[in-house]
Every structure is written in structure tokens, then in C-alpha cells.
Amino acid sequence: MITYSDIQKFYRIEKNSTSLQDIGSNFYSELGGMLEKINEKHRQSLVWFASEIYNRREQKILNRAIGSSQLGNLKENLPENLTPEEGEMYSEIASVLLKYRKSMLNFEKLNASKKTERESTGEESPDSSAGNLNLNLIDVEILKPMPSFIGSNLVHYGPFSDGDVISIPRDNAKILIKNEFARGIKPGE
Numbered sequence: 046m047i048t049y050s051d052i053q054k055f056y057r058i059e060k061n062s063t064s065l066q067d068i069g070s071n072f073y074s075e076l077g078g079m080l081e082k083i084n085e086k087h088r089q090s091l092v093w094f095a096s097e098i099y100n101r102r103e104q105k106i107l108n109r110a111i112g113s114s115q116l117g118n119l120k121e122n123l124p125e126n127l128t129p130e131e132g133e134m135y136s137e138i139a140s141v142l143l144k145y146r147k148s149m150l151n152f153e154k155l156n157a158s159k160k161t162e163r164e165s166t167g168e169e170s171p172d173s174s175a176g177n178l179n180l181n182l183i184d185v186e187i188l189k190p191m192p193s194f195i196g197s198n199l200v201h202y203g204p205f206s207d208g209d210v211i212s213i214p215r216d217n218a219k220i221l222i223k224n225e226f227a228r229g230i231k232p233g234e
Contacts, residue, residue, distance in 0.1 A: 047075045049087065052094045059101045065126040068098070072128050106135050114142035150199060182212040185227040 047069070058066045069075070076095055083091055106124065113122040119139045127135060181198075186208065193203030197214045205211065210230060213221075221227035 047072065047079060049079075049083075049091060052076070052079075052091060052098070056094045056098050059098050063105070065102055065105050065124050065131075067126045068102075068128065070128055073130055102131065103134075106131055107138065110135055110139035110142055113139045114146050117143060117146075119143060181215050183215050183218045184210060184212050184230040185218050185221060186210050186230055187221075187227050189226060191221075191226055 055066070055068045055072075059068075080088065080091065080095075106127070109122065109124045113119045116122060119136070123132075124135060187205040187210075189207050191203055191205045193201060194217075196202050196217050202211065202213055202217075218227065218229065222229055
């Protein structure tokens with residue numbers, strides 16, 4: 046059975062760590078039992094500590110669920126030290142995030158429909174000469190060192206050194222070329 050001192054200790058370790066700490070698999074049920082038995086004088090303080098522990102753990106779980114959905118890797122990115130209730134919360138949140146990520150950012154479906162539309166009208170792909178069909182990517186050579194960035198297609202690029210040749214979305218390439226961080230490369234160059 047957890048004690049008031051345990052609650053204070055759990056609060057301190059959760060507060061000072063970026064990862065979930067071991068609070069025991071029965072933490073929430075034992076906390077509920079403790080709240081029923083504690084005198085009114087200490088109840089308010091206990092509720093505050095418990096809320097703070099929960100809020101900090103919830104934020105850590107949400108951050109991990111967001112990361113897992115971005116990687117598309119829910120099982121391998123499962124946080125350690127989850128209570129059973131938190132494990133269920135993590136799984137449900139991460140699954141919902143991944144579901145919406147896939148449906149809202151369904152680039153394959155979007156690109157396939159654009160390809161079908163171009164084929165039916167006889168229109169050529171804007172980047173077919175560069176070998177980047179359906180993705181609207183163009184090749185550029187980096188002229189000076191650059192940090193990483195997220196492209197307009199939500200893909201992570203970089204960091205880069207001068208001389209690197211990369212394929213990036215056309216609108217990102219235009220910005221880099223305009224600001225003299227890159228130069229466009231013609232096909233076959």
C-alpha cells in the first residue's frame with residue numbers, strides 16, 4: 046500500500062524526469078483507497094500531489110503517442126513504466142492519432158488520383174523529366190551548410206553540407222534557390 050510519503054516521492058521523481066517513472070502498476074487503485082481513508086486535513090494536499098503526478102504523466106504519454114503516430118510505430122515505441130490504465134490510454138490515443146494522420150495525410154492516394162487525372166487528360170507530370178513522378182520534387186545542389194527542416198510535404202530533410210545534391214519539394218527548392226542556399230540542377234547534370 047502506498048503512503049503519503051510515497052506520493053510525495055513519486056511527485057518529485059516525475060517532476061524531475063522527462064520519462065515515465067515507476068510508480069507501481071496499482072498506483073491509481075491504491076491512491077483511490079488512500080483518498081477514502083485519509084483525513085480531511087491531508088486530503089486536499091494529497092489530491093494536489095495526485096493531480097500533479099497524473100498531469101505530468103499524461104503529458105509524457107501524449108508526447109510519446111504523438112511521436113509514435115508520426116513514426117507509424119505504436120508497439121515498438123511503447124513507453125516504459127506505464128500503469129495498466131495508462132497503457133490503455135496510450136494505445137487508444139496513439140491509434141487515433143495514427144488513424145487520422147493516415148487519412149489526412151494520405152499522399153499516396155492523392156498522388157495516385159493526380160496521376161490518373163494527368164493520364165486521362167494526357168498531361169505530363171511536372172517533374173517526370175527529373176524522375177520524381179507524382180511527388181513534385183526537384184533536384185538541387187546545396188551551396189552552403191544548412192540545418193534540417195520540414196518540407197512542405199511534411200518530410201524531414203537535412204542537415205546538409207555544401208555540395209550535397211537532394212530532391213525536395215518545388216516550393217522549398219524555390220526558397221532555397223532565392224536565398225542562395227541551393228542551385229537548381231537540370232536533368233542529366
